[in-house]
Ligand SMILES: Nc1ncnc2c1ncn2[C@@H]1O[C@H](COP(=O)(O)OP(=O)(O)OP(=O)(O)O)[C@@H](O)[C@H]1O
């Protein structure tokens with residue numbers, strides 16, 4: 074059974090300038106444990122689809138089901154908990170007036186995870202799991218680097234033990250070296266915890282590095298869906314071909330170099 | 339808190355504000371001990387010594403019934419500060435809660451709350467206060483009520499504007515995705531980001547509340563004799579200008595010092611608290 078199933082989902086925004094069809098009749102089954110990349114040019118509806126998966130937006134048409142159960146617009150607590158988000162901009166994603174620890178603890182308090190007395194211990198464990206020192210829980214997010222902030226966002230999302238994580242361009246605000254390290258962390262966490270990712274990105278080098286399958290979006294429509302290797306070697310649509318062609322090709326040698334640099338750093 | 343005060347002392351104007359506000363607070367709190375004639379805060383009459391110019395016995399002279407003006411100013415500060423604190427302690431939370439809910443929840447809640455706020459804001463403050471005092475007894479409590487009624491909408495509007503922009507921030511989305519409820523998001527996530535602006539506004543407003551309260555008393559609508567009030571002292575003395583200048587000049591200066599002090603301090607706080615990363 075697929076973990077998440079998106080069936081004939083559409084989203085139309087009513088705007089003063091007329092209706093905007095942001096997502097049109099999309100059908101995707103996300104398998105447990107996979108990393109599904111969503112690529113497509115700006116405005117192609119990637120974030121809108123992600124927001125419907127997260128329950129931030131209701132679908133105009135179609136249904137989204139999780140483990141076989143249709144998700145209502147008003148989510149049940151358990152469903153909310155099972156699908157978490159890592160955002161693009163790690164500075165905005167953390168409240169400047171609250172400590173790193175408070176951000177991670179929020180989910181624990183919301184779902185009553187662990188005994189009250191143990192929760193700070195869990196917060197520290199969550200920080201260590203993303204490669205940050207436990208003492209960082211008392212720091213303000215503003216005192217952290219971009220990469221550290223993104224790790225905190227990841228720790229916060231994972232602290233509630235979700236099954237599915239939506240990553241909306243999680244590395245595009247980071248510089249290349251930090252990017253590689255965060256990607257490695259995400260790969261490790263997925264493997265160790267059996268997580269499922271929906272990974273939205275513009276960066277096809279990232280797609281190659283992390284994704285099992287790729288969904289290509291164009292103006293709200295799913296135009297191609299296939300295994301990563303297949304999309305890169307034999308893209309079926311002209312649009313997918315142009316997308317791959319439009320991005321500076323990062324070959325395997327450069328990827329290996331990036332990985333090496335990341336390991337050393 | 340301590341860090342904020344240290345940073346404030348680096349700017350000469352803020353430091354002056356801090357000193358003036360400190361003096362006013364000390365004067366108000368320790369009035370019974372600092373006042374040379376502590377009994378003169380009430381209905382004391384001493385016609386032998388009335389309307390005296392400043393002297394060694396009465397540093398700021400005496401009023402028309404012979405009371406020491408310096409002593410009465412210290413007690414008047416007590417009244418002014420109490421009035422300011424009570425008004426702000428009531429108006430700020432009301433305005434803040436309304437502004438937060440309107441700004442974060444949006445929809446019809448926003449539409450209804452902000453229309454009410456707009457109605458209040460469209461009435462000139464002094465007019466509303468005078469109208470209310472016309473209906474109510476002119477007592478200190480009613481003066482506070484009147485001033486509070488016209489004060490909270492400003493906080494609602496300030497907090498509303500901040501909350502509206504904060505709700506677009508990623509941390510609000512993050513809290514929603516985690517599943518935190520509206521009270522948590524409004525009061526624990528967004529409110530802390532409004533506090534610097536609220537604290538700055540409260541400091542500036544202490545000065546304005548003191549002016550408004552003095553204006554009401556000046557018009558005979560606020561604090562009633564024999565309770566000392568800076569506004570009524572100026573009003574009484576004004577008839578005897580320029581000969582008995584001390585009747586007006588000292589209470590007037592006292593208003594100026596308090597208002598000026600709170601404004602300088604508020605401007606300083608705005609710079610320290612609101613301009614940071
Ligand atoms: N709340 C909204 N109201 C009206 N239109 C919207 C809204 N949100 C998104 N849209 C429109 O829907 C379309 C898809 O937007 P979306 O943000 O999903 O694109 P995206 O693929 O995530 O783009 P990007 O790569 O720039 O993040 C765009 O045309 C956008 O203008």
Ligand SMILES: [Mg+2]
Pocket residue numbers: 119120121241
């Ligand atoms: Mg997007």
